[in-house]
Amino acid sequence: MTTRVSGYGHLGRSALDDVLMGNLYDHGVVMRLAKYALPYKFWVATSFIGMAGHIVTMVMQPLIIGWAINNFVDGVTGAEAAWGNLEIAAILFIINVLFNMLFNFMQLVSLARLTVNVLHDLRTSMFEHLQNQATSFYDRNEVGRIMSRIQNDVFQLQEFMDVGITTIGDIMMLLFIAGTMIYLDPLLGIVTLSVIPFLGAVLIFWQKKSRPTFLGVRVAISAVNGNLQENVSGVRVTQSTNRQDKNLTNFNTLNQTHLNRTIRASFLSASLMPVVETLTVVSMGLVVVVGGVRVFDGALEIGFLVAFLIYVQRFFEPIRTLTLQYTMFQRAMASGARIFEMLDISPEMKDKPDAHTLPPIRGEIVFDDVCFGYTSEEQVLHNINLTIQPGQNVALVGLTGAGKTSLVALMHRFYDVTGGSIRVDGYDVRDVTRESLAGQMSMVLQEPYLYSMSIRDNIRYAHTEATHEQVEAAARAVGAHEFIMELEHGYDSMLQQRGNNLSMGQRQLISFARAVVADPRIIVLDEATANIDSRTEKIIQESLKAVLRGRTSVVIAHRLSTITSADVIVVLDHGHIIETGNHRELLDKGGLYAALYAMNFGEPITTHSNGSDDVLSMLGRVDI
Amino acid sequence: MPTIIRIVGLVLKKYKRRLTMGYISVFGAALVALAVPRILGESVDSVLRSGERNVEALWLLALALLLAGAARGIFAFGQTYFAESTSQKVAYDIRNSFYNKLQHLSFAFHDKQNTGDLMSRATADVEGVRMFVNMGAVRFGFVVAMIVGIAVAMFMTDVTLALVSLAFVPPLGWRAIDTSRGLRRKWMEVQRLTGEMVTTMQENLSGMRVVKAFSAEKYEQQKFEERAILVREATYIAQRVWARNFSVMNFFFLGALAAILYVGGNQVVDGRVVDPFTGEARYTGLTPGELTAFIFYMGLLTMPVRMMGWMVNSFSRAISSGQRLFQILDWESPVYEKPDAMELGRVRGAIEYKNVSLSYEGDAHALEEINVSIAAGQIVALVGRPGSGKTTFAHLLPRFYDPTGGEITIDGIDIREATLESLRRNIGIVQQDVFIHTATIAENIAYGRGDASEGDIREVASVAQLHEFISGLPDQYDTIVGERGGGLSGGQKQRLSIARTILMNPPVLVLDDSTSSVDAHTEHLVQEGLEEIMSGRTTIVVTNRLSAIRNADFILVFRDGSIVQRGTHEELLAKGGEYLSLYESQLKPMEEAALQEVQLAGELEGSD
């Protein structure tokens, strides 16, 4: 049922996602899981020793009881002898029970150690694997989906390991009990066990009947939770659009479906009880009648008849749980397949094996005939040629969707170019380690993302070694210091998820400060000040001048007042560079830049157009 | 305890019948379960009555076993089914009310709540309460019935042996309860740590571009690993405590068997009288069959005593889970509807803020003594530094928050007198932090108006300058977007949000910096489209672009939660101060350029 999807790097809605239950046993999954247990051979060994000891002592107990009963019931020599035997039996039993306890404890503790270690390793390797995936992986896969793999699927495996190994013990116990019964009295043993085929048939039938229902419950509950999660995240939209009633109706439908299915599932689970219960007593009845006759015939001692009865009781107990574990096994196999599928996706963008560390750079960036597209069908950037001198301040301008963000993303190697090359200080970015490259560049993203940590930790972020003075200096440089100090705990104020307790502009400033603290040679600002008023921005620019001195900077902004002082302004349109020059040169040129610049004024453009090229027609041409 | 009473109340209110059926099954099951050891004991004795090879008696006993077993099976069915289904129904009820409560709680609540935490309440805590209904409310009867029943049966058989066997029960029961409590604390710790680990992971994945931008993979890995190790060790410790408890409990149970065997065995032997002539044994005291019955009674007792631990566990879990759920369900939203709230019709849109103040969470005032009066149909622009209170001002109007002082009226009606539904129907707000649902573009646009036609959707998409972009997509309006708008650029998301809002056709429109990521040209087109739409509507625009301010009837300049200047563009320029410096910082470079151009033109003319 589980088919492995080859590593295309896409988790979304693959065939695997719909597979909630796999085979009862998937060799590939179990073997790979076993590899994770390899470092913990000691715990594997102790848990199996514990398990074996536990089983042997358990199986011996009815024998001791039977032996004792035999002795005092049939003891021909009367009280005296029986006394001694009874004491021996009691002492034997106590010793047995003591060992039983020790083995049991040994088994449980070793298993616990083993499972927590294996799951931890699995989790961290998944996490590490995810860190190494390229940006494009995250373009394709929703976070929710990935989270569900790490959370639910690992949880399934945890359950599988907790219960699965115990199940092995249960099965061993069953076999051992069956063997002992047949050894004690082959005829009675076989008669007693004769109900097993019936039970097996019933269980298989039940399994077939109930599988869709249990599956349905799982599908339904994930729909319920998914809906709830989205509703919580989008509650602000819900309230502003008055969607509460409609949402509740939708949710209720899902919730009701889930309820109906669980009730049906509980009916099915419950319906197994009369069957197992009845078969247990049938088996016991057989022991009473056949065993009784055997005792009459002198073929069996009465004590072992009692032992048989105890065995029957102990035999059927694990069988009850086995039926539930059947489903659990199937789920775990599907989960395991999904986890390993993810671990098998090889990162699209790996450092070359011989990649060297980028030495400290001056900050020269060369785009050499760069072409790029997110998909092979559509090219986003066409033959970009651009040289940025060390320490230069470059501005990128263009309409939404022109390719500005894509261009800087390439520089940072979020994606690889599809043609041409990008060189930093003469090094092709693909030939150096990503870490040494990114370590010298900082990027302030279009959408600020903050963590639920203190403001200080948010600014420091990966540069945990940054001192308080450095953090404060960065905050001052971006004009955030003032408002931070107004907060109750200053730099130690905790942010709520995504920085909800700050205004959008404030979030942008913190994210800005984070880039400054990293002390990069190259700094990229992608609409970093979109939510900040121009006066504050001006202040930031002044103080940033000191910070940015000697550094290369690339700035994207729609408010052109922001960039008039840039050394070079590059105008992008539909993935082509159409104009370059400084503010004045471009204004004189009267092209797209001049037109956009005029629009910033909010007036129909007439005054600033110079010469033949009418800006309005210019705008008509670049219309998106 | 009040929590438990309340949960029980939830069950009794609607599911009395099911509960009764559950209890009948429970007592029936306990009763017949008690019969089995007796029958087995009788079988042993009847086999032992040697001499008379009484096979019929054995058949009869087997039949009795069968009947008892079948009856027990049926009762067990009832017990499982009724307990389980009742608990599921209660869970269903709670989920629905929880969901609905969350939708109605104000922003102030959601600001502080973590999605992960709310989700864990909706899943783990609902499950906690459900388990209690299942285990605590129904099976509790089973445990009590079994323990009492077994004790009575034992005492009726043999007092001494009963005392020996049952001596273990109170300390074991106590131990089960005690460790359950300790374990519960340990598991809660595990849960808490797991929550932290999950949050770390969630934030890491959601902010992956930040991770990449700072090459922070190692740092993140380390952060995660620290949390994961805590989870690992806490889990192990909890499991070890459990393992110790489990094996010790087992030990005492089996130890009790040894005692029964020894004491009971002695009694059997003492009471054994062997007929000197026939050699036949009679038992005047305890019979071997009765001893067997005791051994089976002990077997039966294992389950209920163990369950005492689970019971207490489910009890304390239900208390903490119930508290966490009721905490939300009882949350008094500061923004609530008056019982006699009026239905607001379509308003004209005259808005007045009178002495309005607001402080979030005891902090300094985010807004202080705001007085603004907006006539119907006017366009008002809000400008100011980040954190100066513009968004806060806008959020008060649809009552996302209620002011801590002062009042706001629409058409002269205090907005607190109107129903929330009718108020919000009148106010369309495009929020600064855009949220897009995982759904098709069309569904996202029609989010607030399920009855919108395809034509309507196209129309608003055109106004928001999205139509052309959407038409270029392979699936057009059926393209699925999601995860806060993945696949859309920042500017596209903002425009989608604009389309969504204007589709609702509200008489009052609030745009909170809703074109900050849109280039000037596209913004201009959006504005042209909006202008038509805005006519006849009251519009509040928060913006950082002066181009958007031009059309405003008046401008409010915010600083530190106060309005420091107000007036038209010209008036404010004339006044100087905050607005002027704002204006200058944005437009001065531009005017300089214009000036240069004039000079340039002059030079050119001169040279002609």
Ligand SMILES: Nc1ncnc2c1ncn2[C@@H]1O[C@H](COP(=O)(O)OP(=O)(O)O)[C@@H](O)[C@H]1O
């Ligand atoms: N992750 C992505 N996957 C596919 N297409 C994308 C992605 N990001 C951007 N695009 C597309 O690439 C083009 C350029 O986008 P972008 O570089 O973000 O533009 P800008 O930053 O200039 O607004 C747009 O057409 C956009 O739809």
Ligand SMILES: Nc1ncnc2c1ncn2[C@@H]1O[C@H](COP(=O)(O)OP(=O)(O)O)[C@@H](O)[C@H]1O
């Ligand atoms: N949900 C919140 N919880 C606590 N404080 C907040 C919250 N939202 C905003 N603030 C604070 O209130 C002040 C005003 O914020 P806001 O109205 O968002 O400013 P802006 O003018 O940038 O829109 C800021 O100091 C901000 O930190």
Ligand SMILES: [Mg+2]
């Ligand atoms: Mg962009």
Ligand SMILES: [Mg+2]
């Ligand atoms: Mg704001």
